[in-house]
Amino acid sequence: MTKQNQTPSNWAHLRDIFLLPFTVTIILPALFFHSPQIFIFNNWILPILCFGFIGLGLSLLFITISLFKRLGEGTLAPWQPTQKLIIAGPYKYCRNPMITGVLFILIGEFFLFLSYNHLILIVCFFTANTLYFIYSEEPRLVLRFGQEYTIYKQNVPRWIPRLKPYTPKS
Template sequence: MIKTVLILPGTALVYVPLLIHYFTGGWPFGGSVGGVTAWSIAFVLAVPAIALAATTMRLFVLQGKGTPAPWDPPTKFVVSGPYSYVRNPMLTSVMIMIAAESIAFSSFALLGWAVVFFALNTVYFIYSEEPALERRFGSVYRHYKSAVPRWVPNLRPYNAPDGA
């Protein structure tokens, strides 16, 4: 699990932002950081995003019997918790954390990274992950996919049919 965290969220939230800061002269390579207000807003965004990430990873490990990593995916389909409202809550948490970073460091470049990250993941989900989930979980996933939105949460939780 540690390898998964170091590689996946580590790349999106630490390694790429550091490269962006390096090439744009941002903090810690010479740029300034946001003030108290920016850091307060970032904190308010980051704390629930971290809790959401931890919850979704925990569900993948405990209920799904796998990890968020493509090389060790869950063997059981997870539809509880945040997954009953939206199909990709883990990515939502990462997007919110990148937005919090861009606010804390007053970085439009990081905001650009959030847009690129979102676009890349959208393409990945549509053309790779979702077809793979349909092959692995069949009609159970297709029903879930038709009832639960990819990005904007439902107001009511998804109730899986019996046997799902």
């Protein structure tokens, strides 16, 4: 078995989680906040929005990382990609639920800190990922998975989820 076809270790998964989602949701926001932030919870809606988005984002993140490990035999990082195309769980509804999870965490953090810097981070994160998927990841997925990915891409939207789960025809 070649190194490229080996299932990544738990250490590789933890490393990639720290390098990617943790950096975007914890380290980058911390760099934006050079002065103490005001926690404004004088409105009952803000905490519900904050923790609702963060909870949903964390759930999506953990489910998708688990699918990468269990079904895809790879990590979330582009330097150790999955060996199998994942069309299960949230991937039946949209093509990038992991990034959507990170986006939800950032939106929840915005409601926590009410910071314009966070809005800038959210827009930059979304824009950078959209460009990355269109010009880099999706062409590589077509090369790796061929017709299977092309059909999946035609049936499952990039960001806005389908109402009914996609089921590939056997």
